[in-house]
Amino acid sequence: GAGVSQTPSNKVTEKGKYVELRCDPISGHTALYWYRQSLGQGPEFLIYFQGTGAADDSGLPNDRFFAVRPEGSVSTLKIQRTERGDSAVYLCASSSDRATYNEQFFGPGTRLTVL
Amino acid sequence: EDKVVQSPLSLVVHEGDTVTLNCSYEVTNFRSLLWYKQEKKAPTFLFMLTSSGIEKKSGRLSSILDKKELFSILNITATQTGDSAIYLCAAPTSNTGKLIFGQGTTLQVKP
Numbered sequence: 001g002a003g004v005s006q007t008p009s010n011k012v013t014e015k016g017k018y019v020e021l022r023c024d025p026i027s028g029h030t031a032l033y034w035y036r037q038s039l040g041q042g043p044e045f046l047i048y049f050q051g052t053g054a055a056d057d058s059g060l061p062n063d064r065f066f067a068v069r070p071e072g073s074v075s076t077l078k079i080q081r082t083e084r085g086d087s088a089v090y091l092c093a094s095s096s097d098r099a100t101y102n103e104q105f106f107g108p109g110t111r112l113t114v115l
Numbered sequence: 116e117d118k119v120v121q122s123p124l125s126l127v128v129h130e131g132d133t134v135t136l137n138c139s140y141e142v143t144n145f146r147s148l149l150w151y152k153q154e155k156k157a158p159t160f161l162f163m164l165t166s167s168g169i170e171k172k173s174g175r176l177s178s179i180l181d182k183k184e185l186f187s188i189l190n191i192t193a194t195q196t197g198d199s200a201i202y203l204c205a206a207p208t209s210n211t212g213k214l215i216f217g218q219g220t221t222l223q224v225k226p
Contacts, residue, residue: 042217091158
């Protein structure tokens, strides 16, 4: 079946611009996670959705980052006034529950480059 | 503060060698430990471990958890060039299931 998909696969933008990254989770998965992975590091948690609501946004680095999941399926991560330090691979994962015992399935990621 | 630490950070071996990757953790209310393989961008799931001392095996890969000493190992026998990847260890850190990852071990298998 279809896995987690993310678009675009690559995004190059200029410092100060606004970007949106999209995640399409596995159908029926209620839990959705965003992570950010910098070069040479493991992924770092950003935000978790259970259904439509952001149940945990403690990983968002600052108020330039925001994410929505209005219908409980597709999610969009939004970054305002991008900075060079935002350059990273943004990964989305979904799970059939809160992943306490269920593995998270990852998408291919969006590589964001801020010039 | 919860943390996951992997070692070594990188490893170069030749085809046919056996490798052991290490993962230690300090996680409040520990539930499970997961191993992922990351070749390009998407980490792909390998194992989930919840019980101490029970080996999980998939082909040439196997993994075991020690909840007393707070670590896990991932073994790969008879390595192949296709095993070259970053291997990530992670644990859910709260009721939300958000994962905390180690830095990863970059494995390069030379022909």
